[in-house]
Amino acid sequence: MSSRRCIDDDILTVLWTQDQLSHKVEDIASQITHDFSSSSCCPVIVGVATGAFLFLADLVRNIKLPVTVDFVRAESYGSGTVSTGVPKLSCDVKLDVTGKHVVLVEDIVDTGNTVSRLISYLEAKGATSVSVCTLLDKPARRKVHFELLGDGKFYSGFECPDYFVVGYGLDFNEQYRNLPYIGVLKPEIYK
Numbered sequence: 661m662s663s664r665r666c667i668d669d670d671i672l673t674v675l676w677t678q679d680q681l682s683h684k685v686e687d688i689a690s691q692i693t694h695d696f697s698s699s700s701c702c703p704v705i706v707g708v709a710t711g712a713f714l715f716l717a718d719l720v721r722n723i724k725l726p727v728t729v730d731f732v733r734a735e736s737y738g739s740g741t742v743s744t745g746v747p748k749l750s751c752d753v754k755l756d757v758t759g760k761h762v763v764l765v766e767d768i769v770d771t772g773n774t775v776s777r778l779i780s781y782l783e784a785k786g787a788t789s790v791s792v793c794t795l796l797d798k799p800a801r802r803k804v805h806f807e808l809l810g811d812g813k814f815y816s817g818f819e820c821p822d823y824f825v826v827g828y829g830l831d832f833n834e835q836y837r838n839l840p841y842i843g844v845l846k847p848e849i850y851k
């Protein structure tokens with residue numbers, strides 16, 4: 661019988677464990693609960709597929725307010741580790757965001773191209789405010805300065821060192837999203 665490779669064997673270093681991620685997500689969710697508790701309409705949580713799917717799932721389960729959930733799809737990496745710089749929006753929101761407070765949920769903000777593009781898109785759709793909630797932030801690699809819409813806020817979990825990271829939704833070539841932690845791949849995997 662052939663033995664299948666274990667994905668943990670492809671990881672060089674774990675940056676954030678499952679436990680650390682879960683505490684951080686609870687933390688961000690309580691900030692969002694607090695910030696939107698006096699708002700008259702419930703926020704629309706919009707995840708950026710596919711990378712944000714696990715973060716969003718854990719986040720909304722910890723937000724103690726009625727929210728609605730939707731996704732957009734944006735892709736800038738293709739199968740590589742370097743952003744093409746031109747995020748492609750390939751899936752529209754289904755919910756009407758006109759007059760709504762939107763919280764855009766991302767796995768990671770890197771150059772800023774994707775969130776910048778999505779904030780303009782949600783503004784054009786009539787959102788009242790757009791907040792950005794990202795699990796990871798790589799400020800050292802920022803190329804685009806983005807303005808949040810209205811009284812939108814910026815929520816960020818961990819500052820990420822300048823490595824290409826995978827796990828907890830983040831992929832390399834569509835794989836490793838199912839790792840319950842975030843880590844750095846062994847260099848031979850990229851070859």
Ligand code: 5GP
Nearest residue numbers: 711743769770771772773774824825830831
């Ligand atoms: P940006 O448009 O800010 O340059 O990049 C945003 C998107 O690029 C993220 O949503 C994510 O999908 C992808 N990305 C950026 N850095 C990394 C990384 O270190 N690992 C992975 N897997 N994806 C990344």
Ligand code: MG
Nearest residue numbers: 708711767768
């Ligand atoms: Mg993403």
Ligand code: MG
Nearest residue numbers: 711737830831
């Ligand atoms: Mg990706």
